[in-house]
Amino acid sequence: MSGNKRQTDGMYESLLRRAAPDRTAWEDLVVVPIFAVVVALLLGAVAMLATNVDLATVGRSYVALVSGSVGSFNAISETLTSAIPLTLAGLGIALGFRAGMFNIGAEGQLLIGGMAAVITGFSLPGLPMIVHVPLVLLVGALAGGLYAAIAGWLRAATGAHEVISTIMLNLIAYRLVDYLLRLDFIQREGRSDPISKSVLESAELPRLLTWLDPNLRLHAGVFLMIGAVIFIHWLLFKTRLGFEFRASGENPEAARYAGMRAGLVIVLAMGLAGALAGLAGANQVSGVLGRASPGFSAGIGFDAIAVALLGRSHPWGVLLAGLLFGALEAGGRQMQVDAGVSIDLIGIIQALIIVFIAAPLLVRALFPWGFSKARPSAKE
Amino acid sequence: MNVELRGITKRFGSFTAVNNVNLQIRAGEVLGLLGENGAGKSTLMNVLCGLYAATEGQILIDGNPVSFAGPGEAIRAGIGMVHQHFMLIPVFTVAENVVLGVEPTGPLDHLDLVQARAQVREINDAYGLEVDPDALIETLPVGVQQRVEIIKVLFRSADLVIFDEPTAVLTPQEVVEFFAIVRSLRDSGKAIVFITHKLGEIREISDHIAVLRRGEIVGHADHPDAISEADLAELMVGRPVSFDVKRNPNPPGEPLLEVADLTVLNNNDDVAVDDISLMVRSGEIVGIAGVQGNGQSALVEALTGLTRVAGGTVSFKGKDITRASARERHRMGFAHIPEDRQRTGLIPAFSIAENMVLDSYYDDRFSTGPTMRWDVVNKAAAHAVVDFDVRTTSVFDAVSTLSGGNQQKVIVAREMFRDTEFLIASQPTRGLDVGSIEYIHSRIAQARDEGDGVLIVSSELDEILALSDRILVMFKGRIVAEFDGATADKATIGLAMAGRYEGAAA
Amino acid sequence: MFSFRKTLAPTFLAAALIAGSDASAFTACQVTDTGGIDDNSFNQTAWQGVLDAQESLGVEGRFLESQAETDYVANINSLVNGDCDIIITVGFLLGDATKEAAAANPDQAFSIVDYAYDPVIPNILGQVYATDEAAFLAGYVAAGVTKTGVLGTFGGINIPPVTIFMDGFYRGAMYYNAQNGTEVTVLGWNPETREGLFTNNFNSLDDGRAFAQNLYDEGADIVMPVAGPVGLGSASLANELGADKLMLVGVDADLYLTDPNNSHVYLTSVTKRMDATVSEVIARAMNGSFEGGVLVGTLDNGGVDLAPFHDMAERVPAELSTKLAAVRAGIIDGSINVGE
Known part of the structure; x- marks a missing residue:
């Protein structure tokens, strides 16, 4: 009897053992991205050679790419500074992907969040920093979230596809920002061009490394980024809401059959995604720009889509992808300075990396020696 | 065309899917190939139609050894396969689908659809297929789509036609029509291979039977009458199988679920369920028989709170629950096995553990505040896996890696591994192997014996007959007949399912 | 961050190489x-x-x-x-x-x-x-050359370095009216209200085309786009219509030279000798x-100027050229105030 019990206990234990991630999964997650980056750099070199850049300059530019992204305190500071908004907005998009929503609207949500943050940032003098900065961030997140929730609500209530509605909301956001920036209480005194007042010092995310060198721009937003990654990981994988998001994203019909409220999940997921994009906008105006002007979103909301895809919609993957994109941005700048290579090339390399990561089979075909032999499925 | 498989072996790495199989396939005969899911039937046939190269062995056509480098060569040699999952383009017409890849072209290399249509009609007439060459695939019922697949194969002049689980997607009527087509193909001299795990069908249609288990031929019958269903089942499963579900020893108890004048509309605002009244008592299995598409799905969705009702009431233990949500009903003790395990029952990419709590994750047992208690979930899942005989190595395995039978057992475990009062099971064993069917039926009967009310919806009349204490027949959204499960007669129910029953309706 | 050590090593090497090159x-x-x-x-x-x-x-x-x-x-x-x-x-x-x-x-x-x-x-x-000094000359000569009596201008964004061109252009045309009794009008900018046409960007060639088209539709036959590369879009429209229907006044550089594809559409350019x-x-x-x-x-020290007319010289009558030279001298010696 007791022997029997021991046997069943052993059975439970083995059932509760996680299989080690199989080699293919590990290769897809780690090896493929590395190879993708390598191939993209190689093809980038070919592109440079094709545009009459000599080989020495190609070498110099890649050295600059590395030194400009991780080669000095300033380089690391710039990499992180660029990575923060990309990661925040990328997390939002990844969250949307997990819940089955393709949110193209991070750019608009970022603009709206940033505008709300800037207004909060300049219009409340006298607040202590410990209150003002969180308030700015909160208002930015809230505004971005509400703006995105419009698309979510349209989807839930009328079935309007979020890809279309978020693209339209982006266009509205661009013009809305143009308009807002000309309102008397927002536009900077003495300026006739669309530019907002500067946020008060109490609303600025403090810079972290100015004691080393006053040019180091890294600011407290980096903690926001890491906090957001941890929070979204917790939300997605440890909470009931995250379970509902993931279930709805993987199989909305099964989620409905399981009694989950699809409409609520859609609105909440879009709202949260927008809040993260809004937070990215607030982070930019409060930590980097100090003001808003037309196009201060700088395409971050679109790059964030690539970051989310590259990160396989996993919070830590998004962080790594955000860091990689930040590094490419910072290093690309150095490429221009040191080698005089066009910044457009960085765009090409980024695009190539995404193409290769999106096509793991292509990478496997190009580097057959880098991977274990593909096993044909033994299933019937 | 006569085809012989001689000593065919197919290995994937160290795994032997097919081991030393010898088979004779003769013109003008139907060879029934019987085996459970995973027995190697499809692998064997994929070798025959050129998708896989055999590791060992030989294929001989009319005595001459052949080898195929790919499916194209097998097709040119006259071997065609009708796959279980159709390969048709929904927005193309029948004729366009049929000629796809081998399009007849005119002198200027334009697509000659006139000729294509004529050829489709020719095949139609020759075998009595009755398919309109100009119909769009998406507008056709599944049974007709299957005939389009058959036309495709014949259009490519196949002399050997392989059917992979052809009846899995068909209604009983369609099965009858399908068998007529198979017979007319056979009578015209084609060689037919019919792959299935359904015992009744294989005995009805085959001239010879071969049984495959774990990649090996474990039994032959030169004539279907030479072997009993029970013997076939034992050969296939490897142990004696019981098909009789024990009847309830106890009389049914109090009324549990009462439905009065229920009307449900479908998405197009057409009436799907038309003024239905029914009642299920505790300790009773009520079976709803009917050809698929007669309102059963809408009825189940209405009873489980997944769709709004247009009229009438549903009450449970005397309490009106017409407007209660799916979750509220779940909390009252409803269990629901949905009809389509891949689409609505499971999230294939999720782990077994996650699927086990798909509709109870919010419960206090599995979560505190906003956070999930995954350790508790995983342990509960492990117990459910053991209790419900789900064959897996770990509860963290994705459900998509399980066989159909084990996937269904995950759903049954999820729905029944708790105190339930009322079970609605929709097509609970569709597409499953005999072992899984037997097991799931026994669990449903066990729930009944423990006092649950059970409502079974199935288009498999055998299943209804095996389980039900009472049988209702649904036709065009209405309940047209009621029978006592112990005395019901298959033929009469079949008439009612076709809307031709004149007896007293419930 | 397993690759940290790997990536830093070549960086130091690179830094050493760069430092050694040409400081x-x-x-x-x-x-x-x-x-x-x-x-x-x-x-x-x-x-x-x-x-x-x-x-x-x-x-x-x-x-x-x-x-x-x-x-x-x-x-x-x-x-x-x-x-x-x-x-x-x-x-x-x-x-x-x-x-x-x-x-x-x-x-x-x-x-x-x-x-x-x-x-x-x-x-x-x-x-x-x-720039308003040189733009004043451009406005003056454009008012003398126009056949429709309507000039046009538009800007990138409403900021002083842009609008100063438009100010000078407008006032130069008005000065021509006062001197010669004509009634040439300038569309796209009002120096009193500080409002006018702006594309709100410096990179959309499509906008450049659309804005020039609008001004052309309103009767303008000479347009001055003050919006960097946006003006290239206007030039392609002028190129299609032909210089008889629409001419442009370039800004910043002598666009006759820097935009050779469309050189025949530029009446002149207001050069800003950055x-x-x-x-x-x-x-x-x-x-x-x-x-x-x-x-x-300034005009005086050559920091701003009006570019030569190049192929357009024949469209500018000798009389107008003489008057233009006088205006130029007046601006330099201060007798003509371009700011009002």
């Missing part, structure tokens, strides 16, 4: 605005100044293009960390960023095109241009006479 030469570095280095206008002209200095003074030149506004500070920073002897930022929009960087790096010499600080910042030399002021600034920084303040380009 001795004088280096002039430039940051463009979002128009880019090859905008056929503004940024390109300023870069020409660096190239000229490369030629004549033997300095080394580098540039950094900004793709978005968020890049300004980062780009200036990455140059601050290089070995630039002077950093030249191009454009009004970099005003704040340049100021911030100058404050953080008081030992670094900066110069900014199209911007001046009040009060003066000791390590920034602002370069500004009395190349001249930029080389001047580099020369000052090299010989040690650099100090913060303002460098103003």
